[in-house]
Amino acid sequence: MGGCDGQGCDKQETLGPYDLAATKWQGTNKCRSKNVECTDLCKCEAVRCKNRAISLAQNMQMKLEVKEEVSWGIDTATALNLLFLLPLDMPVALKQEFVEHKLVFAIQQQGIDGFDIRKALDFLQVDLPRFTPQDKELAILMKKGI
Ligand SMILES: [Zn+2]
Numbered sequence: 001m002g003g004c005d006g007q008g009c010d011k012q013e014t015l016g017p018y019d020l021a022a023t024k025w026q027g028t029n030k031c032r033s034k035n036v037e038c039t040d041l042c043k044c045e046a047v048r049c050k051n052r053a054i055s056l057a058q059n060m061q062m063k064l065e066v067k068e069e070v071s072w073g074i075d076t077a078t079a080l081n082l083l084f085l086l087p088l089d090m091p092v093a094l095k096q097e098f099v100e101h102k103l104v105f106a107i108q109q110q111g112i113d114g115f116d117i118r119k120a121l122d123f124l125q126v127d128l129p130r131f132t133p134q135d136k137e138l139a140i141l142m143k144k145g146i
Pocket residue numbers: 002003004005006009030031032037038039042043044
């Protein structure tokens with residue numbers, strides 16, 4: 001794998017964002033768009049390339065740069081299943097916005113109960129400025145589908 005023209009992998013901004021529905025990165029770099037890291041076959045310089053974090057073991061140092069905390073997320077398969085519970089005529093970008101930003105935020109607020117998406121969907125009924133009336137409707141709809 002690898003072998004890109006070296007374009008679009010020197011900045012984090014051009015590597016993403018990740019498109020859940022298409023299950024691939026939407027950046028301009030050819031390696032990243034195939035969900036692979038750059039290699040020695042690519043035209044980019046390894047020291048400037050931002051698409052080699054795993055192969056170059058570019059880990060952050062625990063405690064100095066990273067704090068360890070319990071956190072929840074949604075795997076791609078689950079996220080796709082959740083997207084299918086939203087209205088068919090709703091634009092995919094809006095569906096993703098709801099799942100990635102509203103639902104994941106709500107899940108994070110559940111602490112040790114973060115594994116239960118139904119509790120997060122109930123939390124979306126709380127009156128917070130970040131939750132719109134449409135978010136609340138989508139949460140009800142999604143909970144019915146689970
Ligand atoms: Zn590459």
